[in-house]
Structures are given as C-alpha cells and as structure tokens.
Amino acid sequence: MTEHVWSYKPTAGHLAGTELTGYKVEAVDGSIGKVDKHSDEAGDAYLVVDTGVWIFGKEVLIPAGAVVRIDPDERKVFVDRTKEQIKNAPEFVRDTHLHDPDYRHQLGNHYGLGGPFGPIV
Template structure:
C-alpha cells in the first residue's frame, strides 16, 4: 500500500505550521541537501529537496513517510534512506511531476518496502 508514504509518521515530530524550507536534510549516511518546498496535506505530504552539487543539482521529491525525525532547533530533517536510495529515485521535474498522480504512484512504489524499482526501505 503506497498511500502511507504520503503522510508523516506519528513519531517524526512534525509540528504543523513550522516552515521546513531551508532545513538541512540528512540521509542515514550523510547530508543530501536542503528542503526547497514541502507540503503537509493529508495523504499528500512531501519534501522537495534541492541536492545542490551532490547529485548535479537536481531536486528530489521525498514522501513524508521517509522522514524519521525533525529537529527544529538544529533545523534538520532526518530520513530513513541512504544517499544511494535518494540518488536512484525516479527523476523529479517540478513542472511535470509535482501534482501528477501517476508520478506520485511511481514514487510511492519506489519508497514502499519491497518495491520493484530497487528503492525500498529496510523493514
């Protein structure tokens, strides 16, 4: 079921109304960039992360369920993904994919456990 990836985990510490724009984003094995935009919509919560020079400056769309915790004091978002999983995610083009349901389904499958795209997260 891919719908769950579009909501924050109750344990992530997401406080509604706190702007995450500019927060640093940390994968399990290092930093990947900064939050460029985000959504807190129920069943459509996500982060758009600018990876800067790390992956040739591309942006990635990360479903909210990939967030393990948020530290508002340090302005950091921690993921349960490796840098490789983020790098290998389906390509994100803001003008085409931000509100595209087909892309959201593909991305949801990629980040769901045991998916065919090779992403998946450990159980």
Template sequence: MNEHMWTHSPASGYQMGTGLAGYKVEARDGEIGKVDKHSDDVGSAYIVVDTGVWIFGKEVLLPAGTITRIDQEEHKVFVSRTKEEIKGAPGFDRSRHLGDPGYHRQVGDYYSRLPM
C-alpha cells in the same frame, strides 16, 4: 503503493504548519542538501530537496513517510533512506509533481519497495 508513504509519521515530530524550507536534510549516511519546498497536504505530504553539488544541482522529491525525525533546534530533517537510494529514485519532475497522481504513485512505489 504504501498509502502511508505520503503522510508524516507521528514519531517524526512534525507539527502541521511547520515551515521546513531551508532545513538541512540528512540521509542515513550523511547530508544530502536542503529543503527547497514542502507540503503538508493530508495524504500527499512531501519535501523537495535541493541536492546542490551532491547530485549536480538535482532536486529530489521525498514523500513525508521517509522522514524519521525533525530537529527544530538544528533545523534538520532526517530521512530513512541512504544517499544511493535517493540518488536512484525517479527524477524530480516539477511539471508533473503537483497534478499527476501517476507521478506520485511512481515515486511512492519506489520508496515503498526499499527495505527499511
């Protein structure tokens, strides 16, 4: 797994401690939902996106390494993946995402294998 997948890129403009909950999330090909939760823990930073009706209310876990830019004025988070790539990711498992390193490895591996 790419160890940088769970770290915010300096180019994204993220500043430690910034609250992202409620921000709109834009994939490369359009809006996918809003940030429901985020973590900026070193080495395991992520956002959980509520996709609303786009994937029938499904939540998705996106590692911080997928974030390309944060627009503080517009309250938007831009990610480097397409809607189809995000839709094909391992399902979000609320019961596993905090305490199961294997789950983070599975999600990180999925996004690491995709072409940029």
C-alpha cells in the same frame, strides 16, 4: 496497517504549519541537501530537496512517510533512506510531477513505501 506514504509518521515530530524550507536533509548515511519546498497538507505531505552539487543540482521529491525525525533546534530533517536510494529515485520535474499520480506510484515503488500511492501490487 501501513502508514500513508504522503503523511508524516506520528513519531517524526512534525507540527503542522512548521516552515521546513531551508532545513538540512540527512539520509541514513549523510547529508543530501536542503528543503526547497514542502507540503504538510494531510495526505499530500512531501519534501522537495535541492541536492546542490551532490547530484549536480538535481531536485528530488521525498514523501513525508520517509521522514523519521525533525530537529527544529538543528534545523534538520532526517529520512530513513540512503543517499544512493535518493539519488536513484525517478527523475523529478517540479512542473509536471508534483501532483502526478503515476509519478507518485513510481516513487512509492522505488522507495518501497506502502499505503496509497505506494507500491503497486
């Protein structure tokens, strides 16, 4: 069974109610920015990451299913995607994409994540 793309993996170490805003976000090949907003709502969990100057101040939406580990001591969130994959994700516009099912399908396809709102087959 495929993990739900909009839920944290049980092994990620996420505790519901934990405030992740301000945590640094680490891709498999380096730092990509900081958490600007997050949701840990069941079935609708995600990170909005401010990439700062790395990709010219762009915000990106990362489904919680991409989170592999959260380190509260270091205040870091580790995701299982590369900086290039994140940089090339479909453009995120906070006001329109946060709860847009079409955008979520695009994002699931881009990241190759399965489950609801994951790849369209």
